[in-house]
Amino acid sequence: ELHAERTSVAAQHRAAGRQSEALRDRAQHAAATVDALQLRLDRLDARLAHNLAGDGGERAEVARELLEAQQAAADMGAQLAQLESREGRLRRTMAELDLEIEAATARPEEFLAEGLRNVNAHFERLLGEERLQAARLLERLERAEQEAERQRAEHEGQREDWRGELRTLQLEKDAEAALAEQRLAATEQQVREARAWVEHLKEASDTKAVGLRQLEGQEFQLDKIKQALSELTDV
Secondary structure, three states, rough: OHHHHHHHHHHHHHHHHHHHHHHHHHHHHHHHHHHHHHHHHHHHHHHHOOOOOOOOOHHHHHHHHHHHHHHHHHHHHHHHHHHHHHHHHHHHHHHHHHHHHHHHHOHHHHHHHHHHHHHHHHHHHHHHHHHHHHHHHHHHHHHHHHHHHHHHHHHHHHHHHHHHHHHHHHHHHHHHHHHHHHHHHHHHHHHHHHHHHHHHHHHHHHHHHHHHHHHHHHHHHHHHHHHHHHHEEEE
């Protein structure tokens, strides 16, 4: 296992070295570009200062290119520093692994015992983390159960309130229905009484009409009698 780890670290160290070398070449080229642009800018400044032939636009363009080249060189320098730092860490890791391999080769029993202790320590650490995670999960579960119980009790209370309101509404509905039936019965009674009164008035009207016809007949007979008496008187 140590040999495999050492081989992996060595491969990473070689890759970092190749990257550092390539970036170092690019950084040197960028530095040369910065020097060339700086020299060109200095010459343009000198020509402009002595009122010689010169172009202010060219000077601005060179200044812009110089600024970009300086920024690129700075970025490459930062990347190169990071790669060199990583290369150094990998080199130190390889040295430590070499020492461990040497110690394991010279004292295999002690190395195995130390490895076993490291494994046990790692196992205990993992076990402690698992216990802590289990305790946190249990706490979250208890809180979730308490919240569920609270919501269940709250919903049950709301359900009872709804049932009470429903019963109240049903009673009110029944009372209104009974009152409506009473009103309907009273209205029907009033209608029956009104119809009876209308029939009574109709019968009274018919009786009055008969009496008027009889009275007219009697008046007609009286007129006949008066006429007959008048005729007798004339004779």
